[in-house]
Amino acid sequence: MERKRRTLSLEQPRGAGDELRADVITSRDNKWLKMFRTALRGNGPERNQPIGVEGIKLVEDGLRSGLALEALLVSGAGERNLARILDIASETEAGVRRERILRTTDKLFAGIAGTETPQGVAALFRTPVWELDDVLRGPGASRGNAALVVVLAGAQDPGNVGTILRSAEAFGATGAVATRGTADPWSPKALRASAGSALRLPVLRGLAIPVLLAQLKIEQVRVIAAIAGGRRDGSERPAGPATWDFPRSLDDLRQAVAIFIGNEGAGLPVEVEHAADAAISIPMSGAVESLNAGVAASLLLYELARGRERSR
Secondary structure (H helix, E strand, C coil), X not given: CCCCCEECCCCCCXXXXXXXXXXXXXXXXXXXXXXXXXXXXXXXXXXXXXXXXXXXXXXXXXXXXXXXXXXXXXXXXXXXXXXXXXXXXXXXXXXXXXXXXXXXXXXXXXXXXXXXXCCCEXXXXXXXXXXXXXXXXXXXXXXXXXXXXXXXXXXXXXXXXHHHHHHHHHCCCCEEEEECCCCCCCCHHHHHHHCCHHHHCXXXXXXXXXXXXXXXXXXXXEEEEEXXXXXXXXXXXXXXXXXXXXXXXXXXXXXXXXXXXXXXXXXXXXXXXXXCCEEECCCCCCCCCCCCHHHHHHHHHHHXXXXXXXXX
């Protein structure tokens, strides 16, 4: 079933018309450059703001994923890649408007870039508007699997968030949810860590955990809590198998599931542990208290994917 993606419109900055007609933007006070600077150095787009993407690969990923291109900025160093990017854009439904292809100098581009060695190519994409139905029936569902949703419940490190989304896409997740208080999956650092997965995977941002838990229950999605060790009631770290209270029947792995990954230090909120249908943990040597959130989530997603493959 083809999914329709809705997008938020982005208004052109007032007074930018004359600057857009210029061949090369030479003023750091240009309103488009200010918008790019905010997007490429911020913590993620606010409501009605665009997603800022920097680098040739990520710009191409955004275009191929179907995101609508609002503006493309190229410096002298990135000019050689412009023809290929425009070829990709021409094959998309939205394309790119000629007046939104902007040029600037390498020096000014470096002043707005979020990387140390900018490639001279950046883009502003309209923010996609996903719904829970998209997350439950995303790309992974097209392979005949039930929903596999990754929920980031308070992860603070954008690098971890991006890594988890990259692994989620790699191991067949249908979508992801970043609950309130989680680092923005569309922040520049998370986008780079995701290697483009955050642009392709259906992602919901800013949901309150109680609301999400209620919605998952209505949709009959099993909630799985990823825990570092024992529960907060004093239970000990599991020994032996890589799972604890996890459905042991392969039939259970065919069901729709949402795996919750918590904060790097505090773990999952108590309300998630109490509402969970099952918990899962990775056995480790006693000297190691926990794994990096991105590493742990990747291992768990791999095990889930492997279990589903065996259950076919």
